[in-house]
Amino acid sequence: MPQNAKFSSRICQSALGKFVNLALSGPATTYNGLVTAAQGLPPIIESVSLAAQAAAIAATPLLTGSATTAGLYRISYYHVTSAVDATSGDSQLTLTWNDGSAAQSLAVTALTDVLGNYQQGSVIVELAASENIDYAVSYASNTAGDYKFGLNITLERLQ
Numbered sequence: 001m002p003q004n005a006k007f008s009s010r011i012c013q014s015a016l017g018k019f020v021n022l023a024l025s026g027p028a029t030t031y032n033g034l035v036t037a038a039q040g041l042p043p044i045i046e047s048v049s050l051a052a053q054a055a056a057i058a059a060t061p062l063l064t065g066s067a068t069t070a071g072l073y074r075i076s077y078y079h080v081t082s083a084v085d086a087t088s089g090d091s092q093l094t095l096t097w098n099d100g101s102a103a104q105s106l107a108v109t110a111l112t113d114v115l116g117n118y119q120q121g122s123v124i125v126e127l128a129a130s131e132n133i134d135y136a137v138s139y140a141s142n143t144a145g146d147y148k149f150g151l152n153i154t155l156e157r158l159q
Contacts, residue, residue, distance in 0.1 A: 042074065042156040048135070050151045052082055056139040059096065062155045063133040070100075070129035072159040078152040079137075080118040081111050089113040089147025092138045100128030110138075113147055124158070 028040030046062050063069060079093050092110035096103065104125065111117050127133060133155065141147035 038159050042158050044154055045157050046155040048153040052148045054145040054148050057137040059134045059136045061132045061134050065131040067129050070127060071157055072126055074122055074124050074156045074158055076122040076154045078120045079111060080150045081115055082150045083148035084113050084115050085141045085143050085146035087142035089141040091149040094136045097125045097133045098128050098131040099126040
């Protein structure tokens with residue numbers, strides 16, 4: 001359990017012994033005997049879990065920027081082909097953000113039409129105040145709707 005952190009509200013334990021609704025009002029300076037830095041533990045800000053997608057996904061915010069969202073973030077993704085088109089199909093994930101110097105983007109290599117073909121990775125981005133972190137997926141299928149993909153994204157705040 002994190003030490004040197006003030007807890008707001010009460011801590012509830014489920015029947016499995018896991019903590020739920022844990023709220024910290026300060027950084028966790030140690031965790032399981034290890035000293036931590038900065039905020040202590042990286043909170044998960046957003047997660048996306050999409051299965052059997054058969055269309056493009058327009059730019060969608062993972063994080064909507066505000067004056068308090070400037071910082072360092074880790075975006076982890078897993079993108080997989082879940083159904084194939086007999087002729088051809090592909091999808092490509094693109095992440096976009098603005099670090100205060102310029103608009104940035106990462107276009108991951110397109111997935112091809114092979115069942116189980118996947119890409120996974122993490123990218124660390126610096127975000128300027130009032131800027132969004134967005135994701136989008138391009139899509140092509142020779143027979144509309146035959147090619148399908150799954151996508152999981154997790155956004156964590158590091159600083």
